[in-house]
Amino acid sequence: MKFPLFVVACLLSQPICPRVASAMEPEEKDIGFVELFDGESFAGWSHSGNWEIQDGVFARVRKGGNLTYTAGLVPDDFELRFDWKVSKGCNSGVYYRPGQVEYQVLDDENSPYGENPRQAAASLFFCMAPSKRAALPHGQWNTARIICKGTVIEHWLNGERVLSFDYDDPKWVEQVKLLSIRGGDLTGRGGKLYLQDHGQDVWFRNLRMRTIPADEPLSPDPNFEPMPVPPAALKKEEARVRAMLERAKS
Helix, strand or coil, X not given: CCCCHHHHHHHHCCCCCCCXXXXXXXXXXXXXXXXCCCCCCCCCXXXXXCEEECCCCEEEXXXXXXXXXXXXXXXXXEXXXXXXXXXXXXXXXXXXXXXXXXXXXXXXXXCHHHHCHHHCCCCECCCECCCCCCCCCCCCCEEEEEEEECCEEEEEECCEEEEEEECCCHHHHHHHHHHHHHCECCCCCCCCCXXXXXXXXXXXXXXXXXXXXXXCCCCCCCCCCCCCCXXXXXXXXXXXXXXXXXXXXX
């Protein structure tokens, strides 16, 4: 039986058809990170057929729903690292605790959501704005981290800690209340990790996570200040909140 030349090349020459390399650095393995995606299959993940694997990347390519990690639940105290890239105008997110607790993934420049910093890239969506905009333009890869320990939450974007707060601090009571109106509960634990399909194409890669040990401290940045919400965006947000409260009553 004769094989096409490209098949023979793949069989005989590993460099021509390499397995997807590990995303983790040696120091990440040393502190307990585990890869959530092997770059080749949907092992440990579930979806309804609208996601594909393209060159070691999860790609949302058509309407159909979220991509959910099914191999385990998110630890109570954890660090998640990943890369993301969006199409023009894309709105997506990474959900990491039960309910509406989301690291926002967004094309800040072209999505209408971008006008409100509480909906911007790396925000805790509909709760806490980042301290600055740090996302790269659509079509470019961004690096991200979510770090949660006790009541402290941090969001990182492209090497910068842009969100860092203790949700038990009375200073943030209004932001926490805002999220609760949407249906989010920051005290929730034991949720599934999932990557959102919100109607536009989005890509994720290099997903790895670790459990933060009990003796590893995490303190909020005392100088953290979220970006202010512009008046026009705040007016729209207030109208949305009123609509949510009315629906809850009915």
